[in-house]
Amino acid sequence: MSAPVYVEDGCIGCEQCITACPFGAIDMVDGVAVINESCVACGECVPACPVSVIVMTTSEAKVLEGEGVMVYAEMSNGSLHKVSFELLGKARELAAPLSEPVYAVLVGSGVEDSAKELVDRGADKVFVYDDPGLAQFRDDPYSDLLTECCKEEKPSIFLVGATSIGRSMGPRVAAKLKTGLTADCTSLDIDPESIEYVIFNHMEPESKLLQQTRPAYGGNIMATIETTNSTPQMATVRYKMFTEASIVDTPKGEIVNKPVEMSKLTDRIKVLGFEKAGEQISISDADIIVSGGLGMGDPSGFDLMQKLATALGGAVGASRPTIDEGWINYRHQVGLSGRTVRPTVYLACGISGAVQHQAGMKTSDVIIAVNKDPDAPIFGISTLGVVGDLYDVVPGLIEKLKEQGKDA
Ligand code: FAD
Secondary structure (H helix, E strand, C coil), X not given: CCCCEEECCCCCCCCHHHHHCCCCCEEEECCEEEECCCCCCCCCHHHHCCCCCEEECCCCCCCCCCCCEEEEECEECCEECHHHHHHHHHHHHHHHHHCCCEEEEEEECCCHHHHHHHXXXXXXXXXXXXXXXXXXXXXXXXXXXXXXXXXXXCCCEEEEECCHHHHHHHHHHHXXXXXXXXXXXXXXXXXXXXXXXXXXXXXXXXXXXXXXXXEECCCCEEEEECCCCCCCEEEEECCCCCCCCCCCCCCCCXXXXXXXXXXXXXXXXXXXXXXXXXXXXXXXCCCEEEEECHHHCCCCHHHHHHHHHHHHCCEEEECHHHHHCCCCCHHHEECCCCECCCCCEEEEECCCCCHHHHCCCCCCCEEEEEECCCCCHHHXXXXXXXXXXXXXXXXXXXXXXHHCCCCC
């Protein structure tokens, strides 16, 4: 199959394509332009050519190289972040119909036990970069090592959690590998044609396209994006979207220790120290969330939400307009542009239930809504609904909990 961009006979050697190419993917060889391996088929060179000899084929998808689904196993305070298990679960699901291996890559210091945990949960190979100099996350050395790992192991798919770390580091790795990345995915699938090909022909399909789905246009549509010309196909994936990989009966995976030469890694940040955030439970980890919306009328409504959350041992969530109004900090925001949560119980007080809010909480096990308006959309997804004023309902609930000996 021909390369997606090539130079036909007739190049006059003007070098205008070299100036136009943002990826340094064109060399002059014997006075004519030649496309090199850095080409990502962005097409910038095509209109830059004054004699129209640069051609880009759009009909043929490039054969995607690589094998295996790799996940970045993120460490958080000395243990694996749960998103790593969710990614591993999804990776096993994606790899199974293609009969491909599942890899995890781990970076940190003293991470042997975490590597074993990944094997126990079904990773076929865990690549480990372990060094005291890697104890704290820094974008530069971590992204250097992940890039090196992808170049050596050549996975066809590489998944990273859309955590603060993943959102910062994932795009750096993608840029270093000159591949595409879809950020903040909520769903991932292998295109059905590839799977059919494997089933009916018992051989590798020409492409194993990962269908990467994420909300677009303010959550009004779900966009499915494919990386058709480069590997690995990369995606950052929201926390709490997928089920964690279960423990396998007879783990057969292998731990591969990779050499680390700290002096060869880029490192432009010096960590001076850490200041721990408040002891409040994060909404991402909470089992019970009490969320307040604009219906509270003013910021003091969050004192009431906090009292109820404390009595229930949960965390306080919020709708976006309350953050925009400055009533509460951004880290409490639930929804499309906030966090996705999946608690056992989600209590929505004075929240209408706009699609953007629902996008972040609708997979909660039990949803309870308190709203004055019986037609509020939140009731459409609620397990239990209370039509009433939150300032009557919530204090009553707190009183009942106090009677049962709960602190509020
Ligand atoms: P409202 O829609 O104003 O609803 C208030 C509700 O309170 C009403 O249903 C009302 O009946 C009820 N109420 C009023 N008084 C009382 C009372 N005393 N007792 C009980 N009920 C009462 N929103 C998010 O939440 N999270 C996001 O991440 C997010 N991302 C967005 C991203 C984009 C690109 C866009 C365009 C929007 C986003 N939004 C997001 C905003 C979203 O569209 C809604 O505007 C928002 O969720 C509404 O917040 P609300 O329910 O608090 O307020």
